[in-house]
Amino acid sequence: MAEQNENQAQAQGFNWDELESGGFGENYSQSEKEKMLAMYDGTLNEITEKEVIEGTVVSITDRDVVLNIGFKSDGLVSRNEFRDLEGLKVGDIVEVYVEDQEDANGQLILSRRKAKIVKAWEKITGAFENDEVIEGIVKRRTKGGLIVDIFGIESFLPGSQIDVKPIRDFDIFVGKKMELKVVKINYANDNVVVSHKVLIEKDLEKQKTEILNNLERGQVLEGVIKNMTNFGVFIDLGGVDGLLHITDISWGRISHPEELLELDQTVKVVVLDFDDDKKRISLGMKQLTPHPWDSLDEGIDVGTKVHGKIVNVADYGAFLEIVPGVEGLIHVSEMSWSQHLRNPQDFLKVGDELDAQVLTIDREERKMSLGIKQLTEDPWKRSDLMIKYAVGTKHTGVVRNLTNFGLFIELEEGIDGLVHVSDLSWTKKIKHPSEFVKVSDELEVVVLELDIEQKRLALGHKQLEENPWNAFEEIFTPDSVHKCTIISKNDKGAVLELPYGIEGFCLSKNLKKEDGSTADVGETHEFKVMEFSKEDKKITLSHLHTYKEEKKPKKSEGSKSAKPGNKDNDSKATLGDLDALAQLKQDMENND
Numbered sequence: 001m002a003e004q005n006e007n008q009a010q011a012q013g014f015n016w017d018e019l020e021s022g023g024f025g026e027n028y029s030q031s032e033k034e035k036m037l038a039m040y041d042g043t044l045n046e047i048t049e050k051e052v053i054e055g056t057v058v059s060i061t062d063r064d065v066v067l068n069i070g071f072k073s074d075g076l077v078s079r080n081e082f083r084d085l086e087g088l089k090v091g092d093i094v095e096v097y098v099e100d101q102e103d104a105n106g107q108l109i110l111s112r113r114k115a116k117i118v119k120a121w122e123k124i125t126g127a128f129e130n131d132e133v134i135e136g137i138v139k140r141r142t143k144g145g146l147i148v149d150i151f152g153i154e155s156f157l158p159g160s161q162i163d164v165k166p167i168r169d170f171d172i173f174v175g176k177k178m179e180l181k182v183v184k185i186n187y188a189n190d191n192v193v194v195s196h197k198v199l200i201e202k203d204l205e206k207q208k209t210e211i212l213n214n215l216e217r218g219q220v221l222e223g224v225i226k227n228m229t230n231f232g233v234f235i236d237l238g239g240v241d242g243l244l245h246i247t248d249i250s251w252g253r254i255s256h257p258e259e260l261l262e263l264d265q266t267v268k269v270v271v272l273d274f275d276d277d278k279k280r281i282s283l284g285m286k287q288l289t290p291h292p293w294d295s296l297d298e299g300i301d302v303g304t305k306v307h308g309k310i311v312n313v314a315d316y317g318a319f320l321e322i323v324p325g326v327e328g329l330i331h332v333s334e335m336s337w338s339q340h341l342r343n344p345q346d347f348l349k350v351g352d353e354l355d356a357q358v359l360t361i362d363r364e365e366r367k368m369s370l371g372i373k374q375l376t377e378d379p380w381k382r383s384d385l386m387i388k389y390a391v392g393t394k395h396t397g398v399v400r401n402l403t404n405f406g407l408f409i410e411l412e413e414g415i416d417g418l419v420h421v422s423d424l425s426w427t428k429k430i431k432h433p434s435e436f437v438k439v440s441d442e443l444e445v446v447v448l449e450l451d452i453e454q455k456r457l458a459l460g461h462k463q464l465e466e467n468p469w470n471a472f473e474e475i476f477t478p479d480s481v482h483k484c485t486i487i488s489k490n491d492k493g494a495v496l497e498l499p500y501g502i503e504g505f506c507l508s509k510n511l512k513k514e515d516g517s518t519a520d521v522g523e524t525h526e527f528k529v530m531e532f533s534k535e536d537k538k539i540t541l542s543h544l545h546t547y548k549e550e551k552k553p554k555k556s557e558g559s560k561s562a563k564p565g566n567k568d569n570d571s572k573a574t575l576g577d578l579d580a581l582a583q584l585k586q587d588m589e590n591n592d
Contacts, residue, residue: 051097051098052095052096052097052098052115052118052119053069053095053096053098054069054093054094054095054096055067055068055069055075055093055094055095055096055110056068056069056091056092056093057088057089057090057091057092057093057094058074058090059090060079060088060089060090061079062079063078063079064076064077064078064079065077065078065079065081065082065088067094067096067110069096069098069108069110071108074108075096075108075109075110076108076109076110077096077110077111077112081111081112081113082094082112094112095112095115095116095119096110096111096112096115097110097111097112097113097114097115097118098110099111099114116151116152117152117153119151120150120151120152120153121153123151124150124151124153124155124182124185124192125185127181127182128182128185131181132181133179133180133181133199134150134151134179134180134181134182134194135150135177135178135179135180136148136149136150136155136157136177136178136180136194137149137175137176137177137178138157138173138174138175138176138177138178139154139174140174141170141171141174142156144158144159145157145158145159145160145161145162145170146159146162146170146173146174148178148180148194150180150192150194153190153192154192155180155182155192155193155194156191156192156193156194157178157180157193157194157195157196158193158195160197161183161193161194161195161196161197161198162196162197163196163197163200164197164200164201164204164236164239165224165226165236166226166227168263178196179196179199180194180195180196180199181194181195181196181198181199182194183195183198201239203239204238204239205239207238207239207240208238208239208240211237211238211239211240212240215271215274215281216271217271217272217273217274218270218271219270219271220268220269220270220271220288221237221242221268221269221270221271221283222237222266222267222268222269223235223236223237223238223242223266223267223269223283224236224264224265224266224267225261225262225263225264225265225267226241226263226264227263228257228258228261228262228263229257230246230256230257231245231246232244232245232246232248232249232257233249233257233261235267235269235283237281240281241281242269242271242281242282242283243280243281243282243283244257244267244269244283244284244285245282248272248282248283248284248285248286248287249261249285249286250285250286250324250325251286251289251291251292251324251325252292252311252321252324252325253311253312253319253321253327267285268285268288269283269284269285269288270283270284270285270287270288271283272284272287286325291325291366292323292324292325292326293325293326293363293366296323296326296363300322300358300361301358301361302358302359302360302361303357303358304357304358305355305356305357305358305375306320306322306328306355306356306357306358306370307322307353307354307355307356308320308321308322308323308327308328308353308354308356309321309351309352309353310348310349310350310351310352310353310354311327311350312350313344313345313348313349313350314344315343315344316331316332316344317329317330317331317332317334317335317344318330318335318344318347318348320354320356320370326366326368327368328356328358328368328369328370329367329368329369329370330344330348330356330369330370330371330372331369331371332344332347334359334369334370334371334372334373334374335347335348335371335372335373336373336413336414337373337376337378337379337380337413337414338400338410338413338414338415338416342400347372354372355372355375356370356371356372356375357370357371357372357374357375358370359371359374373414378414379412379413379414379415380414380415380452380455385452386450386452389411389415389447389450389457390447390450391447391448391449391450392446392447393446393447394444394445394446394447394464395411395444395445395446395447395459396442396443396444396445397409397410397411397412397417397442397443397445397459398410398440398441398442398443399437399438399439399440399441399442399443400416400439401439402432402433402434402437402438402439403433404421404432405420405421406418406419406420406421406423406433407419407421407433407437407443409443409445409459411457415457416457417445417447417457417458417459418456418457418458418459419433419443419445419459419460419461420458420460421433423448423459423460423461423462423463424436424437424461424462425461425462426462426465426467426468426469426537427468427500427501427502427503428501428503429503443461444461444464445459445460445461445464446459446460446461446463446464447459448460448463468500468502469534469537470534472500472502472532472534472539473532473534475499475500476498476529476532476539477529477532478529478530478531478532479528479529480528480529481526481527481528481529481546482498482499482526482527482529482541483499483524483525483526483527484496484497484498484504484524484525484526484527484541485497485522485523485524486506486511486519486520486521486522486523486524486525487503487521488521489508489520489521491508492507492508493505493506493507493508493510493511494506494508494511494519494521496527496541498539498541502539503539504527504529504539504540504541505538505539505540505541506527506540506541506542506543507540507542509544510530510541510542510543510544510545511543511544512543512544513525513543514547519543525543525546526543526546527541527542527543527546528541528542528543528545528546529541530542530545
């Protein structure tokens with residue numbers, strides 16, 4: 001610098017008058033001229049193209065900024081390249097990039113924009129090689145992440161590298177400053193990839209080590225909800241994740257954690273348990289508050305009427321929540337006075353609000369059983385029951401259940417009766433009630449027996465009609481012949497369908513036809529009554545005996561009609577003259 005000032009002083013002492021009067025260099029020897037040129041060259045800097053140097057602002061115009069870089073000529077830079085420098089003035093020193101020492105017009109070409117780019121890449125490369133933390137400004141959101149301005153270079157920050165927890169809204173970072181680390185540089189495409197997550201992980205690793213070393217059961221910690229599922233939430237405790245199960249969120253019953261919690265919410269939790277490696281940590285939230293049973297009103301006791309909401313319905317009953325965290329079971333048998341148990345969903349559904357009565361309560365075990373039928377009168381204790389359901393009275397009810405031995409009919413809410421399978425039909429042999437009726441059908445019945453103390457009601461359906469076997473005794477007399485259809489066969493014999501819809505039985509040996517073959521299912525033939533039992537409701541018949549019996553000698557019409565005890569005469573009188581039988585036959589046909 002001193003040498004440059006000295007050269008400038010000598011140059012200022014140059015005699016310009018001698019130069020003008022005698023012509024340039026006429027009074028100087030060759031050595032003096034060379035010395036003068038050397039002095040001039042010493043005032044200039046040596047510059048190299050494609051590098052960044054410092055320049056001083058000489059002047060500022062509307063379009064350009066004139067810079068002196070110590071070269072033989074000044075350089076021009078467009079004023080637009082200085083828009084980021086407010087208050088730029090003459091004398092300021094700035095960095096510029098030498099594009100060309102001399103263009104076609106002999107002009108020095110400089111660029112501040114390119115100088116910034118070169119310097120920015122130098123800083124980015126240095127940060128990458130030295131694992132340094134740099135600062136950038138998020139400019140905008142892009143597909144899969146963010147664009148960050150680092151020293152004027154646009155860099156890519158992937159969404160997965162923003163934070164250790166999933167980020168759902170990238171827009172909240174736009175315009176903000178972030179500390180970053182360069183994780184990848186692609187010089188071919190001038191691409192830079194940065195990460196903020198690595199900085200967080202480094203800090204979290206320290207926190208994680210500290211938390212795990214001090215982790216104890218019962219310890220209260222603060223964390224942030226990072227993920228939510230239908231079975232619970234995962235909470236970030238500062239680099240360590242713990243599971244808060246849905247059952248440990250609240251003393252009350254909830255169906256999903258989102259009913260009480262939300263993502264990114266900061267919560268206090270207590271450590272319930274963890275494995276030996278401390279990789280699985282179980283957390284609780286409800287344990288930080290007293291159990292609702294401990295503060296339950298002392299006035300609630302057996303017989304107390306309570307109000308609540310149904311929070312769960314199971315096959316065996318429903319749970320009524322009277323205060324959050326305090327539930328009672330309403331067993332299905334306590335929902336209705338009916339002795340026939342039905343599905344609890346027929347009575348209640350989740351969300352229903354209702355009153356119930358406390359049946360049992362155990363505060364130590366924190367259990368309570370409730371009933372809702374107790375809030376209404378027991379129908380079996382009504383004073384008019386003996387009259388309403390007296391023996392012989394007729395009623396219509398709904399079939400509620402089928403069993404092997406019969407069916408249960410509900411005559412009214414709480415009043416059920418049993419119809420035995422043998423009391424369904426006079427004529428049909430019913431093996432199971434499903435052959436005769438199905439659940440939810442209406443059926444007319446008559447009361448056969450009433451026991452109020454035992455809450456039992458015996459009902460019958462066939463008793464609604466007269467017993468036709470009294471009339472059948474006069475029709476299906478022994479040796480009488482009737483047309484019957486074979487409806488089924490087995491090793492012992494065949495079941496026959498007789499007139500009036502009743503059934504009879506024929507032994508296998510008596511199924512032989514006159515041509516020697518055996519009668520088969522679906523065939524209709526004449527059969528002779530061999531045995532009739534009204535008590536057992538049993539009729540035995542034979543086809544064989546309709547043609548193999550020994551024929552008796554014929555008698556004259558006179559002698560035949562003269563005998564008052566003649567069987568044919570009595571049979572004709574019985575079948576033709578009994579009005580009662582004719583009327584019964586007509587009634588049964590109408591019923592069919």
